[in-house]
Amino acid sequence: MSQAAAKRQKRGVPEGLWQKCPGCQETIYSKTAEERLNVCPLCDHHFYVSARERIVQVLDVGTFEEWDADLKPADPLEFSDKRPYVEKLKSEQKRTGLNDAALTGTGMIRARRVALGVTDSAFFMGSMGSVVGERLTRLVERATEQDLPLIIVSGSGGGARMHEGILSLMQMAKVSAALARYGEAGGLFVSVLTNPTMGGVAASFASLGDVVFAEPRALIGFAGPRTIKATIKIELPKGFQTSEFLLEHGYIDRIVSRDKLKSEIARTIDYCGK
Amino acid sequence: MDAPGPGFEFEQPIYDLHCRLRELDEQSEKTTEVEDEVRGLRREIADLTKQVYSDLSPWQTVQVARHKSRPHTVDYLSLAFDEFVELHGDKHFGDDQAIRTGFAKLDQFKVMIVGHEKGRTYKEKSACYFGCSHPEGYRKAMGKMRMAAKYGLPIICLIDTPGAYPGIGAEERGQAQVIAENMYAMSRLKTLIICVVIGEGGSGGALGIGVGDRVAVLQHAYYSVISPEGCAGIIWKSHEYASKAAEALRFTSDHLKKLGVVDDIIAEPLGGAHRDHHQMASRVKMYLIKTLNELSTIPVDDLLQQRYDKFRRMGVFLESGESAAEATV
Ligand SMILES: [Zn+2]
Numbered sequence: 001m002s003q004a005a006a007k008r009q010k011r012g013v014p015e016g017l018w019q020k021c022p023g024c025q026e027t028i029y030s031k032t033a034e035e036r037l038n039v040c041p042l043c044d045h046h047f048y049v050s051a052r053e054r055i056v057q058v059l060d061v062g063t064f065e066e067w068d069a070d071l072k073p074a075d076p077l078e079f080s081d082k083r084p085y086v087e088k089l090k091s092e093q094k095r096t097g098l099n100d101a102a103l104t105g106t107g108m109i110r111a112r113r114v115a116l117g118v119t120d121s122a123f124f125m126g127s128m129g130s131v132v133g134e135r136l137t138r139l140v141e142r143a144t145e146q147d148l149p150l151i152i153v154s155g156s157g158g159g160a161r162m163h164e165g166i167l168s169l170m171q172m173a174k175v176s177a178a179l180a181r182y183g184e185a186g187g188l189f190v191s192v193l194t195n196p197t198m199g200g201v202a203a204s205f206a207s208l209g210d211v212v213f214a215e216p217r218a219l220i221g222f223a224g225p226r227t228i229k230a231t232i233k234i235e236l237p238k239g240f241q242t243s244e245f246l247l248e249h250g251y252i253d254r255i256v257s258r259d260k261l262k263s264e265i266a267r268t269i270d271y272c273g274k
Numbered sequence: 275m276d277a278p279g280p281g282f283e284f285e286q287p288i289y290d291l292h293c294r295l296r297e298l299d300e301q302s303e304k305t306t307e308v309e310d311e312v313r314g315l316r317r318e319i320a321d322l323t324k325q326v327y328s329d330l331s332p333w334q335t336v337q338v339a340r341h342k343s344r345p346h347t348v349d350y351l352s353l354a355f356d357e358f359v360e361l362h363g364d365k366h367f368g369d370d371q372a373i374r375t376g377f378a379k380l381d382q383f384k385v386m387i388v389g390h391e392k393g394r395t396y397k398e399k400s401a402c403y404f405g406c407s408h409p410e411g412y413r414k415a416m417g418k419m420r421m422a423a424k425y426g427l428p429i430i431c432l433i434d435t436p437g438a439y440p441g442i443g444a445e446e447r448g449q450a451q452v453i454a455e456n457m458y459a460m461s462r463l464k465t466l467i468i469c470v471v472i473g474e475g476g477s478g479g480a481l482g483i484g485v486g487d488r489v490a491v492l493q494h495a496y497y498s499v500i501s502p503e504g505c506a507g508i509i510w511k512s513h514e515y516a517s518k519a520a521e522a523l524r525f526t527s528d529h530l531k532k533l534g535v536v537d538d539i540i541a542e543p544l545g546g547a548h549r550d551h552h553q554m555a556s557r558v559k560m561y562l563i564k565t566l567n568e569l570s571t572i573p574v575d576d577l578l579q580q581r582y583d584k585f586r587r588m589g590v591f592l593e594s595g596e597s598a599a600e601a602t603v
Contacts, residue, residue: 160477166525166533173588202454203454232441
């Protein structure tokens with residue numbers, strides 16, 4: 001196996017006919033996992049799913065209408081490390097088929113119209129820069145105007161995107177402020193946390209759901225485990241910063257496996273009369 | 275003047291002049307020539323200090339923002355405010371020393387203070403984790419801010435933190451949750467809020483008390499999505515590239531203003547805030563009084579709308595067919 005393939009498998013991205021599951025270390029038939037919404041048939045490990053796939057999994061067939069697809073990232077800092085940010089953006093765009101890390105729009109869940117946002121952890125680690133912040137803010141504002149239930153599925157290992165500097169940090173405040181207005185207007189926000197949801201994404205919209213769901217065994221937290229380890233210089237407890245850890249400490253409402261996600265969202269909307 | 279420590283090598287020429295000045299001062303016989311030289315030296319020191327401090331690199335700015343003698347929240351409390359009545363505790367878990375809160379008087383205004391505190395002595399520093407707040411600090415801040423809104427007190431947030439604390443307890447008690455909730459609540463709080471970054475504006479830890487009607491930054495403070503060391507660690511896998519990262523992140527006051535992230539820059543005394551606490555405090559005081567006067571005439575609904583619009587505008591992106599050049603700031 002090439003090094004690149006090994007690296008990708010570690011992140012749980014299915015590739016080829018067979019793949020090794022990072023949950024149970026067994027080699028499984030990719031097609032079987034795909035049929036189960038990218039969940040391991042042996043151990044229930046939840047693999048990565050792209051934003052587009054997620055939309056298909058959550059919405060009624062053919063009902064998605066994308067919003068603000070024409071927004072594209074810029075390079076306000078003219079950020080460059082080993083490679084210029086604009087070049088990296090281009091290669092991420094080519095690799096993922098997305099122009100930034102979030103897709104937003106409207107569609108139906110069991111015949112209920114909703115506003116849906118999904119971040120894709122494969123694009124710049126799902127980090128939030130100006131485009132993600134702006135798309136989500138517009139999504140929340142439209143959900144407010146049209147009185148739609150709001151669902152945001154988060155996947156972000158990157159938090160606020162470093163390459164757009166302080167402007168990325170400010171997106172946290174921008175989206176949170178829009179959610180505060182939506183909440184005051186009586187909106188229902190269901191936040192779904194997937195592996196991983198960290199940093200500035202966890203510390204803003206992802207934690208602000210009226211109801212917060214998490215996929216099993218997702219990594220969720222503010223500071224990265226490596227940063228914490230480097231600071232406190234002791235081993236981290238087993239299961240630290242997982243969905244189960246957050247449930248135990250009272251920060252999420254339910255752990256929901258992927259095959260139940262759509263029906264759990266529909267039921268919540270139903271209970272809240274939205 | 276103290277000998278320039280690590281990171282302050284740029285002060286060496288100023289220090290050398292100070293040494294010469296001290297030598298002359300110590301001479302028992304002061305001839306006219308000596309007095310002339312002393313006068314010349316003083317002028318030279320002032321000119322050189324001005325020159326060095328008007329051209330700090332971003333990494334040098336970080337050193338100044340972290341200077342061990344830089345005025346902290348407690349210094350502003352004693353120098354700029356007439357009274358400080360500390361209110362402790364988050365009524366939930368504890369009393370985080372990294373965020374201090376309480377009533378204070380400023381001119382004719384009664385206000386609520388919320389400020390990061392880094393501590394000065396080793397004991398103080400370790401008690402407040404070098405200004406890195408735990409969730410209870412943010413909860414305490416929010417509790418006091420809600421009370422301020424209830425009784426119509428303006429809120430003043432003094433931001434000075436390397437970041438929110440990364441630890442096991444902090445995660446267990448919802449570090450991400452409290453920062454998110456604070457931004458959410460501050461954006462709708464029905465009283466005026468002024469935030470001033472007085473030293474380090476460390477990422478989410480800063481923003482957790484950073485949503486306000488006006489956000490100002492001291493001239494040599496900085497406000498960043500990530501620490502320069504953290505950024506260097508990710509990109510170059512080594513903290514040694516921190517100065518390069520500091521350059522790339524564009525987090526100094528002039529950039530913050532240009533990017534629309536801060537409204538105002540408060541000038542520091544010659545050679546940085548650490549050289550003259552009194553003057554720095556009086557400048558911050560003047561800024562706060564001016565801004566309080568200005569904002570207190572605005573009806574609260576308009577204030578909330580303006581606060582929303584201010585953060586709503588932040589961000590740079592391309593829309594339908596724009597080219598990259600048009601969107602750069
Ligand atoms: Zn498995």
